[in-house]
Amino acid sequence: MLSLKIHSDKKLDPKKCFDVLVKVCDNEMMFSMKLKAKGKDLMCLVSDSLGLREMSYFGMQFEDVNNDFVWLVNNKQILSQKVKCRMPREFTFTVKYYPENLTAELIQDQTIEIFFSTVLNNITCKDLFKNLSGEEVAISLMALELQTKVASCAINMRSEVDAFTDQLFKKYQITKNNQNEELFNLQCSKVKMLSKVDAELEYLGLAQQFKCFGVTYFNIKRNKTNKCVLGITNRGINVYNTTDVYQPCFNYTWNQISNVSFSDKKFMVRMVDRSMQDFIFFVDHVKTNKTIIQLCMGNHELFMCRRRPEPREMQQLKIISVQARKQKTLEREMMVKEREANEVMERRIEEQRSLVERLQLECQQLQQQLTLSQDALVQSEQSCDLLSERVMLLEEEIKLLDVKVKQQELDLYKADMASIQMEQDRIMYERRALEAEILASQVVEECDSRSKEADQLRLEMMEMREEELKTRNKYRQLLQLFTNLEKTKHLQQKLKHLKSEIQVLRVDKPSTTATTISNNHVNNNSSHTNNNNTKNDVKNIADDDNDNNADDDTMKEFTINGADDITGQMTCDAILSNNCSSNTLIGKLLQYAHL
Structure with a gap:
């Protein structure tokens, strides 16, 4: 943020002056003003400081004692306009009137920059693009805003560009997906050759397509129950419904209006054609009527000036501006070519540097490999002696292993014979087990038959006992x-x-x-x-x-x-x-x- 403090040539008495802080876009300027200084004096100081010639589009806005933002009147003293008591007094230098064709009527680069800053703030803060444009228009605006930063060298690094791109997606409330990113990259490729001023003009040209562009809205009443919205534009006066502030119900152009006036809270718009009914409405505060009449007078004057032949001074200014713009365009093209050539040269230098570094690295690696190979050769010679001794040991170990192998083969043969014997024993044991099972079954059967015989003998014994009893009875x-x-x-x-x-x-x-x-x-x-x-x-x-x-x-x-x-x-x-x-x-x- 730039802060400047400017004084007049003559030294002012501190008791007879006051400080003024003026905000212009992202910059701030400090001025010392006389106590009786008027609004036009402050405007002259700002125009001289910025080098502006097109001062008819701008005005000073401030916050009054009622916390409302109002426009500074040029023909009145500054301190008499109820400016909020702060030290210093704060004002905002911004756009007050909009031309009908921004790209054709704006001449100076400073004017274009201030218009761009004001419109950018209105679009992103008031979310005008959400109801008036699709994602494609919003992405085009994002690409142009990014180009203004890149062209002014505000951001150069790739990481800064990516970070600013993410901020743009959030600010314009666009979903960051593959399709939107591809569209954004395509738009950026289209506008990457534009200068900062051209990108700003393109941005203003897209923003001018919005129906609410350059419209200042006021809440009014036709009567006690009929509420509506009044819009002051560069072409005339529009009247909207409270539910739709983008499509006017009816409008009056400046060439149809002969006079505007107000009395307290009542405002009257008289028509040139007497057959047309005058437009009368009411507002809540008198200061609202004052602001409306200021805007009406300024827009009507600019409307009539655009339809009159341009002064010679403005023609010369346009010629100088066009030439300067062409010169800047040529310089930019040359600068772009030089930048491209420098980039190519830097790329080649970087390639050569990388090639040299790669070759040096390869040489170092080869040298290291040579050293390692020599060390490996010495180690190999030492290892040969060790290997020869190891070979002898291995031969002895092989002989021992042969003996062990023969012993193991013998053991294996014995194990095989033992397994065969075990198999034969197993078969014999199985046969014996089968015979034992058969014998056991026979024994079980014999036991069953003997148990039956025992039962029979037991019965016979009982019969014999009975017969014995009978015999004893007979004996008795x-x-x-x-x-x-x-x-x-x-x-x-x-x-x-x-x-x-x-x-x-x-x-x-x-x-x-x-x-x-x-x-x-x-x-x-x-x-x-x-x-x-x-x-x-x-x-x-x-x-x-x-x-x-x-x-x-x-x-x-x-x-x-x-x-x-x-x-x-x-x-x-x-x-x-x-x-x-x-x-x-x-x-x-x-x-x-x-x-």
């Missing part, structure tokens, strides 16, 4: 019968004795009969006792025969003997208790003997 019965037979014989003897006694009794007295019966009763008791003893002897014999089945046989013997005792007891008691005849007694005895 036979013993019982034998005992009964003995009892019968004893009873027969007793009967014979009784018969003999009965016969005796028949002969003797009746008194002897009772005595005889009592004796018989005693004899019968002794016989019964003897009978019981005989039965106990039989029981002991049966117990001796049945030692293996003591419990069961004892119970049965007890039952049988008990029954016999009870039967004998009952028989004897019956015989002794009844005083029956001898025939009856003999019959009962015979019946008992039979049983």
Whole structure:
């Protein structure tokens, strides 16, 4: 950023002057002004400092005490226009009026540069290209902006160009993809031969195609409810809807307007043609009407000047500018050619330098290789001796290895024979295992058959035990019968004795009969006792025969003997208790003997 401080030739009293800071594009200029200095004095200082002759397009903009940006009036004192109290006072030198054809009407390079800076700021800050152009126009503007930087030598290095390109894509909000990059590179190749001023003029020519280019907008009211937008242009006055500020509803050209005036917040536009209705609208502030009327007057004056013959001074200025531009174009072409020639020469020099460096590097490498080869030769000679010794050692090792190989072959042969023997043993073991399995199956079958035979023998043994039990029972019965037979014989003897006694009794007295019966009763008791003893002897014999089945046989013997005792007891008691005849007694005895 350039900062300049300029004073007049005469020294000014600090108490009677004030400092002014003027911003022009990216530069700043500092001036000391008198307290009573007017706006046109500041404009003259700026024009003299910049060398501008086309001052009719520019104006001074400042921020007032209400924080609004307004234009400086040239015919009024600076300090009387409510400039915000700052030290120094700040102003911006910028474009106020736009010509109808920028590329044809702008003459000086300084004018073109200021217009370019102003339009560039408006386009990128207000995003005008988003609604009024496609990506192709935006990419063309990007390429021209890059060319202005490259042509002015602001950026030279490839890395700086790439960084600035990335900033342009972000600033213009263009997606950086392969297609857009190819289009951008194509546009850059088309404009790479343009000078800085030509690139700026091309940029302004593209920007002039926008419908909102060079339009200053104001919010107005036709009445209390009808709101719209007023646009002041270099061709006339346009009226827009609030929803669309790019397509005017209707417009009035400067040659149709005869007079403009305002009264407080009311603004009136009178027409040359009386049949046309005057245009009247209202604004919110009086200062807005002042700004509108300034723009109307300045644009109308420029509109009329463009339709009058150009002054001789402007013609000479255009001729000088065209010649200077041609001269600059020739100089640029020569400079481009020289640059290309220098680039070719530098490229050749660089190639030669690289070739020399490569050759030097190759020489160094060859020298290093030669040194290495010599070292390798010495090492090879030393290694030959070592190798010869190693060969001898290797031969001895080979002999040892031969012996080991033969030993290993022998071991391998033995291992093979052992494996064959193992295979034969395995086959034999498998055969034996098979035979063992067959034998085991036979043994299992034999065991099954023997188990069946054992079961059969167990059944037969049980049957034999049953038969043995039956035989023992029969034996007991036979013993019982034998005992009964003995009892019968004893009873027969007793009967014979009784018969003999009965016969005796028949002969003797009746008194002897009772005595005889009592004796018989005693004899019968002794016989019964003897009978019981005989039965106990039989029981002991049966117990001796049945030692293996003591419990069961004892119970049965007890039952049988008990029954016999009870039967004998009952028989004897019956015989002794009844005083029956001898025939009856003999019959009962015979019946008992039979049983």
